Amino acid sequence: MKRWQDILTRRDFLNVSISSGLTILLANCSGLLRRPTSQSDNEFLKNYGPIDRTLSDSSTQFFYGDNNARPHGVLWNLPKYMEGKKQEGPTENANIVIIGGGMSGLFTAYQFKKFNPILIEQAPRLGGNAKGQSWNGIDYSIGAAYLDSPHEGQPMYQYFKELDLRDVLVERIDPDPVESNGKLYYKFWKGEAEPEAIDKYKKMSNFFTKLNKEEERAFPFIPSLDPDDLASVKYYDQWHLHGLLSKIAGGKLPPKLETALEHYCWSTYACSSQELSASAGLNFLAQEVAPILIGAGGNAKVGEKILEALVKEVPTTNFRCNSLAMHVDVKTDHVIVTYEDAKKKLRRIKTKTAVICCPKFVAKKIIPGLEEDRLAAINKLRYRSYMTANLLIKKKMERRSYDIFLTGKGKTNMGNVQAAQEKINATDFVMANFAQIDASANVLTFYRAFPFDGARSELYRPDSFSHYKKKFEEQIARDIIPLMGFEQKDIVDLRLALWGHALPLAEKGIYRSNTIPTLRKPFRNRLFFIEQDNWAYPSTQTGATDVALMRNDILKFLT
Numbered sequence: 001m002k003r004w005q006d007i008l009t010r011r012d013f014l015n016v017s018i019s020s021g022l023t024i025l026l027a028n029c030s031g032l033l034r035r036p037t038s039q040s041d042n043e044f045l046k047n048y049g050p051i052d053r054t055l056s057d058s059s060t061q062f063f064y065g066d067n068n069a070r071p072h073g074v075l076w077n078l079p080k081y082m083e084g085k086k087q088e089g090p091t092e093n094a095n096i097v098i099i100g101g102g103m104s105g106l107f108t109a110y111q112f113k114k115f116n117p118i119l120i121e122q123a124p125r126l127g128g129n130a131k132g133q134s135w136n137g138i139d140y141s142i143g144a145a146y147l148d149s150p151h152e153g154q155p156m157y158q159y160f161k162e163l164d165l166r167d168v169l170v171e172r173i174d175p176d177p178v179e180s181n182g183k184l185y186y187k188f189w190k191g192e193a194e195p196e197a198i199d200k201y202k203k204m205s206n207f208f209t210k211l212n213k214e215e216e217r218a219f220p221f222i223p224s225l226d227p228d229d230l231a232s233v234k235y236y237d238q239w240h241l242h243g244l245l246s247k248i249a250g251g252k253l254p255p256k257l258e259t260a261l262e263h264y265c266w267s268t269y270a271c272s273s274q275e276l277s278a279s280a281g282l283n284f285l286a287q288e289v290a291p292i293l294i295g296a297g298g299n300a301k302v303g304e305k306i307l308e309a310l311v312k313e314v315p316t317t318n319f320r321c322n323s324l325a326m327h328v329d330v331k332t333d334h335v336i337v338t339y340e341d342a343k344k345k346l347r348r349i350k351t352k353t354a355v356i357c358c359p360k361f362v363a364k365k366i367i368p369g370l371e372e373d374r375l376a377a378i379n380k381l382r383y384r385s386y387m388t389a390n391l392l393i394k395k396k397m398e399r400r401s402y403d404i405f406l407t408g409k410g411k412t413n414m415g416n417v418q419a420a421q422e423k424i425n426a427t428d429f430v431m432a433n434f435a436q437i438d439a440s441a442n443v444l445t446f447y448r449a450f451p452f453d454g455a456r457s458e459l460y461r462p463d464s465f466s467h468y469k470k471k472f473e474e475q476i477a478r479d480i481i482p483l484m485g486f487e488q489k490d491i492v493d494l495r496l497a498l499w500g501h502a503l504p505l506a507e508k509g510i511y512r513s514n515t516i517p518t519l520r521k522p523f524r525n526r527l528f529f530i531e532q533d534n535w536a537y538p539s540t541q542t543g544a545t546d547v548a549l550m551r552n553d554i555l556k557f558l559t
């Protein structure tokens with residue numbers, strides 16, 4: 001077991017390297033000073049920022065979320081599509097081009113803001129999976145919801161300080177309740193809903209206490225290059241989460257606990273506990289007992305803060321939404337990035353370096369000449385789909401908790417995850433009034449992952465929206481209204497968001513194989529990869545940490 005102080009000392013190097021890097025950058029660019037946000041910056045944030053505050057109250061009959069029509073139409077048919085396009089040489093020079101404006105792309109742009117980065121994003125707004133909307137003055141998330149509280153020494157901690165993120169995030173300290181048979185249990189994880197199996201709960205609780213104990217912290221930390229962290233990640237990766245926890249409990253998991261854990265895995269990783277690497281599962285679960293941080297609008301609030309800081313130093317014209325990267329050609333001493341702009345015109349940028357912050361299944365389409373081993377690693381990655389539903393309620397509600405997990409009758413069909421998931425629909429919902437205490441109304445965000453392969457063919461059927469909307473409506477009428485004490489007449493709207501390739505699968509065995517180093521290594525030295533799928537780990541921290549880990553290598557091309 002390693003001592004917490006040792007880890008801090010080792011992790012501190014990251015902290016130091018971010019700060020010292022900034023010192024170097026500031027020294028190089030002493031002429032650039034931060035300026036207050038101008039009216040045109042505000043206009044830019046309104047039109048392209050991660051939180052859409054322009055929607056009217058009227059009901060919608062289509063999915064928000066990602067829209068794969070253009071990328072599929074173009075990238076899956078690239079040679080033919082390019083044939084009809086007028087092609088010219090580069091018309092622009094850059095230091096660094098970032099492809100993909102999700103949280104990873106935004107953190108990367110922020111890290112290299114002194115070098116006037118250009119960011120190419122195919123969607124109409126920045127934020128990727130971490131987007132939000134607004135109704136009646138309440139911001140709510142349509143994707144990524146919350147952050148773990150970072151420890152001093154972690155890269156995220158440094159971003160928190162620089163961006164004053166604590167000012168816009170609310171801490172959830174006490175564990176949230178779990179619903180079982182229509183009743184809320186505030187001490188569910190202590191065996192309150194299953195007193196007959198209390199011994200097994202105690203064994204689990206002891207295990208997590210030991211994992212988290214400051215002096216002997218050894219839980220698998222992802223992402224990290226610290227040799228001790230890597231060793232613990234590889235160690236726990238020999239089990240899937242269900243297998244490891246059954247071993248700890250000393251046999252079969254009690255049904256309510258098994259159901260809650262399974263639903264947690266669906267919601268957090270879009271996979272079954274019988275697929276999920278125990279390393280990934282423990283990393284999240286062990287941190288869950290620590291405070292989590294919630295912004296109005298979910299993690300889109302963090303994206304918005306990064307963008308606010310960025311536009312004070314980088315021209316807004318450098319952030320190019322509705323722009324699809326199509327070709328990234330890595331030469332010996334530069335990179336040529338070709339993209340189609342918002343007006344469908346081909347543009348070329350000659351840049352010193354570039355960072356791929358879009359998913360790898362896109363990367364392999366746009367980068368010619370990728371090595372065999374990298375292609376094999378990319379092809380190993382599996383992505384799962386996700387749906388959220390936002391219920392707009394015109395009633396002030398008591399601010400009780402943030403996230404409520406639903407376990408229903410407390411028995412899940414582990415042999416047929418698809419059928420089990422279909423039966424329950426959403427597995428949890430979060431409340432917007434947790435981070436917006438004074439709100440005179442409320443928005444509940446429901447999370448329904450698709451924790452199995454092959455869901456996309458169903459999700460893109462023409463009747464998909466009405467089919468899934470009905471599912472949410474039924475669940476709300478049956479389970480949520482009685483649980484939360486509002487009435488059907490209080491409901492103003494139900495808005496759905498669909499994310500097609502939202503989460504890379506953190507499956508058992510992936511961390512013991514060579515997949516992760518192969519995915520993360522630079523291509524021809526000059527092209528870098530920073531995205532959640534670098535570590536097959538769907539968390540905002542993934543990209544934020546990888547930027548810090550790769551910062552010095554990227555800087556070599558910039559200074």
Ligand SMILES: Cc1cc2nc3c(=O)[nH]c(=O)nc-3n(C[C@H](O)[C@H](O)[C@H](O)COP(=O)(O)OP(=O)(O)OC[C@H]3O[C@@H](n4cnc5c(N)ncnc54)[C@H](O)[C@@H]3O)c2cc1C
Nearest residue numbers: 100102103104122128129144145146325358502532539540
């Ligand atoms: C419903 C849901 C809930 C989640 N909840 C949480 C949570 O509570 N906490 C948490 O930490 N994480 C959560 N996540 C995981 C979340 O995905 C990550 O936290 C993080 O937002 C991923 O950021 P990313 O930038 O790595 O990837 P993405 O968000 O996928 O960003 C990739 C970007 O690349 C763009 N792109 C793709 N192809 C191209 C191209 N050819 N040219 C230009 N741009 C391109 C995409 O449009 C996208 O904007 C959740 C995810 C979902 C879907």
